[in-house]
Amino acid sequence: MPEQFVELSDPYTPGRRWRVDADFLASNWTCVWGAGCIGILDDPAEDLQQGCCSHGAEVLDQDEAMLIAALAASLDPARFQNHATASELGVFLNDGRTHTRVVNDACIFFNRPEFDGGVGCALHLGALDAEEQPTDWKPSICWQAPLKAHHTEEGTLVTLRPWTRDDWGPGGKDMAWICTDPNEPNPAAFVGDEPVVSSLAHELSELLGPELYGSVRAAIDQQTDGSVGRPAS
Numbered sequence: 001m002p003e004q005f006v007e008l009s010d011p012y013t014p015g016r017r018w019r020v021d022a023d024f025l026a027s028n029w030t031c032v033w034g035a036g037c038i039g040i041l042d043d044p045a046e047d048l049q050q051g052c053c054s055h056g057a058e059v060l061d062q063d064e065a066m067l068i069a070a071l072a073a074s075l076d077p078a079r080f081q082n083h084a085t086a087s088e089l090g091v092f093l094n095d096g097r098t099h100t101r102v103v104n105d106a107c108i109f110f111n112r113p114e115f116d117g118g119v120g121c122a123l124h125l126g127a128l129d130a131e132e133q134p135t136d137w138k139p140s141i142c143w144q145a146p147l148k149a150h151h152t153e154e155g156t157l158v159t160l161r162p163w164t165r166d167d168w169g170p171g172g173k174d175m176a177w178i179c180t181d182p183n184e185p186n187p188a189a190f191v192g193d194e195p196v197v198s199s200l201a202h203e204l205s206e207l208l209g210p211e212l213y214g215s216v217r218a219a220i221d222q223q224t225d226g227s228v229g230r231p232a233s
């Protein structure tokens with residue numbers, strides 16, 4: 001296995017460094033939504049297929065809020081189960097537009113399994129319908145999962161690592177699972193056939209920028225010879 005963290009300079013922001021969890025990026029974690037994911041409610045609820053959409057999404061900033069609002073308004077009602085609620089009440093939980101609204105215990109954008117327009121994130125489905133990337137439609141916190149970029153206050157160091165229970169706040173301790181938490185590796189999500197650095201190549205390139213992503217990938221390949229493994233417990 002690689003050293004857990006590799007540190008690299010940010011080619012786009014002078015003075016900033018990234019500390020990347022190479023152990024996780026070399027692992028065979030994969031999102032098992034609809035294929036064994038038990039969700040993040042207090043009790044396992046695989047049949048609900050909510051994945052990590054049970055609590056709504058935190059919106060990055062007002063630019064992202066404007067984008068989400070515009071895309072939501074463009075969604076075909078046949079693909080967006082909560083279209084009527086969105087039209088009446090809006091897609092945000094609060095006037096500050098910092099979180100997506102929660103409807104019947106899931107994000108307003110979550111289509112239920114029985115919905116004819118397709119289960120899962122309506123924004124994700126809308127992006128695919130438009131032949132665009134879901135990364136351009138969804139709140140960044142959603143497409144960046146399972147990764148969390150933690151910025152120091154001074155902004156000189158960013159740690160990129162998987163989500164942990166603590167990241168979810170007080171509610172995290174009761175969640176049915178944290179599929180990525182290296183302190184409780186759950187075999188059900190470590191079943192991918194390629195390393196995360198490959199399976200999430202597009203998302204990582206969007207998050208890090210292509211040049212830094214290339215450097216991260218080279219560093220991990222060098223440490224692992226391209227082999228795939230689970231993080232050490």
Ligand code: SF4
Pocket residue numbers: 030031032033037038039040050051052145146179180189
């Ligand atoms: S990231 Fe984890 S919790 Fe979220 S849908 Fe995928 S497997 Fe489930």
